Amino acid sequence: MRTVLILYGGKSGEHEVSLRSAASIVRHLHGRYHLLLVGIAKDGRFYLQGESYPTQVAAAGIEALSIQEHPDYKVALIPGEGFVFKGSPLPVDIVFPILHGTFGEDGTMQGLLETLDVAYVGAGVLGSALGMDKEVTKRLWAQEGLPIVPYFTLSSHRWEKEGELAYRYADRLGYPVFVKPACIGSSVGISKVKEPEDLTKALKRAFKFDNKVLLEKGIDAREIECSVLGNHIPIAFTPGEVIPSHEFYDYDAKYLDPQGAELKIPAEIPEATQAKVKELAVRAYESIGVEGFARVDFFLERTTGMVYLNEINTIPGFTSISMFPRMCAFDGLTYGDLLDRLLQLGWERYQERKRLSYDYREDSHQ
Numbered sequence: 001m002r003t004v005l006i007l008y009g010g011k012s013g014e015h016e017v018s019l020r021s022a023a024s025i026v027r028h029l030h031g032r033y034h035l036l037l038v039g040i041a042k043d044g045r046f047y048l049q050g051e052s053y054p055t056q057v058a059a060a061g062i063e064a065l066s067i068q069e070h071p072d073y074k075v076a077l078i079p080g081e082g083f084v085f086k087g088s089p090l091p092v093d094i095v096f097p098i099l100h101g102t103f104g105e106d107g108t109m110q111g112l113l114e115t116l117d118v119a120y121v122g123a124g125v126l127g128s129a130l131g132m133d134k135e136v137t138k139r140l141w142a143q144e145g146l147p148i149v150p151y152f153t154l155s156s157h158r159w160e161k162e163g164e165l166a167y168r169y170a171d172r173l174g175y176p177v178f179v180k181p182a183c184i185g186s187s188v189g190i191s192k193v194k195e196p197e198d199l200t201k202a203l204k205r206a207f208k209f210d211n212k213v214l215l216e217k218g219i220d221a222r223e224i225e226c227s228v229l230g231n232h233i234p235i236a237f238t239p240g241e242v243i244p245s246h247e248f249y250d251y252d253a254k255y256l257d258p259q260g261a262e263l264k265i266p267a268e269i270p271e272a273t274q275a276k277v278k279e280l281a282v283r284a285y286e287s288i289g290v291e292g293f294a295r296v297d298f299f300l301e302r303t304t305g306m307v308y309l310n311e312i313n314t315i316p317g318f319t320s321i322s323m324f325p326r327m328c329a330f331d332g333l334t335y336g337d338l339l340d341r342l343l344q345l346g347w348e349r350y351q352e353r354k355r356l357s358y359d360y361r362e363d364s365h366q
Contacts (some may be wrong), residue, residue, distance in 0.1 A: 002034050002093055003034045003035075003036060003092055003093045003094075004029060004033045004035055004036070004093065004094055004095075005035075005036040005037075005038055005083065005090065005092045006022055006025060006026060006035060006036070006037050006095075006096045006098060007038050007040065007095055007096065007097040007098065007099060007109075008021070008022035008037070008038075008039055008040070008065060008098050008099065009022075009039045009040040009042070009065075009067050010042075010099040010100075010103055010104045010109075011042055011043070012099070012100065012101035012102040012103055012184075013101060013102070014101035014102075014104075014188070015042055016064070017100050017101075017317060018098055018104070019065045019066070020065075021098045021100070021317055021319055022037075022065045022098045023057055023064050023065045023319075024318055024320050024335075025096065025098055025339060026054050026057045026058065026065070027057060027058050027061065028335050028336050029339055030054050030055065030058035031058070032336075035054040036090060036092065037049040037054060037065070038075055038083065039065065039069075040067075040099070040104075041067055044103070045074060046074065046075040046076075047069050047073050047075060048073045048075050048085050049065075049067070049073075073085075077112065077116055078116070079115045079117070080115075080116070080117055081117075082118050083118075092118060093119065093347075094118070094120060094346055095113055095121070096120070096342075096343070097109050097110075097113070097122065098315065100315055100317070101132075101184060101188075102132075102183065102184060104315065105128060105131075105313075105314055106128060106132035106133075106183060107126070107128040107129030107132065109128075110122075110123065110124055110125045110128045110129075119346055119347050119349075119350030120346055121293075121343060121345070121346040122292040122293060122315055122342070122346065123289075123290045123293075123294065123314040124291055126288075127288055127289040127291060127314060128290075130288040130289065130290075131290060131314040132183050134180065134183070134214055134311055135151075135153045135182045137288060138151060138309075140287055140288055141287060141288075141309055144283065144287045146280060146283060146284060146287070146309055147306065147308045147309060148308055148309050149216055149217050149219060149299060149308045150216070150217045151173075151214050151215060151217065152169040152172075152173070152214070152215045153182070153212060153214055153215075154169065154212070154213050154214075155211060155212050155213075156207050156211045157211070159203060159207070159213075166199060166200075166203055166215065167196060167199060169215045170193070170199055170215055171196075173215060173217040174217065175193065175194055175196070176192055176193060177199075177215050177217060177218055178192055178193070178214075178218055179191045179193055179199070179202040179203055179206050179213060179214070179215055179216075180206060180213065180214045180216060181206045181209040181210035181212075181214075182210050182212040183210050184209045184210055188209055189205055189206045189208060189209040189210070190206070191205055191206065192218060219299060219301050220301065220302045221299035221301045221308070222243075222267075222299070222300040222302060223242040223243075223244070223297065223298070223299065223300075223310075224239050224240070224241055224267050224277055224297070224298040224299070224300050224307075225240050225241070225242060225295055225296070225297050225323050225327070226239040226240075226281040226295070226297075226298065227293070227294075227316075227323075227325075227327040228281050228282060228285045228290075228293065228294050228295070229293050229328065229338075229341065229345075230291075230293075230345065231348060231349055234285050234286065234290075236277075236278035236279075236282050237278075237328050237330065237331045237333075238265065238266045238278075238330050238331050239266065239267045239274055239277045239278065239281075239298075240263060240265035240266060240267050240323050240327050240330075241263075241264045241265075241267035241269075242262075242263060242323070243261060243262040243263075243264065245261060263321070263323060265323075265327055265330045266330060269300065273300065273305065273307065276307050277298055280296075280298070280307060280309060281298075284296050284312060285312065288312070290312065291345070292342060292345050292346060293314075293316075293324070293345075294312050294313060294314045295312070295313045295323060295324045296309070296311075296313075297309075297310040297312070297313070325338055
């Protein structure tokens with residue numbers, strides 16, 4: 001496995017986050033693999049970047065990649081052939097899609113990569129799609145008996161027909177409530193609603209980003225995160241804690257405000273709680289069919305010590321200061337070794353699937 005194609009950018013609201021994650025990955029893989037960079041512009045077009053760009057990124061310590069959108073460097077995607085540039089398939093061993101959010105982390109890109117018949121890092125179609133949809137994820141976790149915060153789901157269609165329903169849901173949950181788009185990441189479109197008169201504004205904001213919205217009970221809780229790695233036998237790493245300086249850990253706190261949050265690894269929690277978080281992280285990961293890696297986020301209620309699952313991120317932030325690689329590093333898996341392991345897991349999964357038959361004539365019972 002020598003040539004790694006790093007796919008970054010994308011159409012989602014997390015485009016800029018991807019540029020930063022990808023730059024960090026390039027700096028750590030440069031010199032150990034042959035790297036090809038394909039940037040996806042905000043209009044969804046794919047562009048091959050210059051052959052020397054990875055070296056420039058590594059040499060200059062560039063913190064965020066850019067995308068050169070030159071028409072002569074458009075990349076075509078052909079099922080069964082892969083990434084095609086100027087009529088010839090690019091020589092790719094494995095793709096590292098570092099695409100956060102919609103059209104990258106939600107199963108759509110994974111389905112495309114499956115159709116292209118290329119190996120790739122991370123969760124497959126099902127695990128990615130389930131992990132992106134907070135409402136479906138919560139339903140599956142609840143079915144497995146895993147602890148989740150009480151919530152209700154509201155579609156844009158139903159809200160238009162029965163606007164008062166949102167107020168009934170919020171009253172049943174009790175204020176404050178969080179209003180969240182169901183299928184978007186990085187806390188985009190999320191509001192903390194403390195009074196009924198602010199609910200409509202929060203719903204309008206959330207419905208700008210999705211046709212399905214969650215109303216979730218607000219609890220006084222600490223925010224705990226846990227990295228999970230693996231295909232068939234996933235392992236969890238020592239949990240960390242996010243201590244936001246904002247009202248909650250929103251987009252500004254994550255990416256725009258340098259003092260937006262304090263990140264503590266390990267989380268200062270009892271050993272029994274740490275063990276519980278790690279156990280729940282693996283169970284949450286396995287229950288929705290995630291492979292490769294993910295970051296599982298929790299709420300630790302301050303008054304009761306109860307641990308609740310919040311959400312799962314199947315392509316978490318991957319900058320040098322992001323929680324996922326930092327939690328792995330705390331347990332001895334360095335950033336570079338982590339990337340090697342992710343590439344290996346992606347390759348192993350691809351080889352397993354290549355051994356499957358899709359021809360009914362090979363069925364011994366025929």
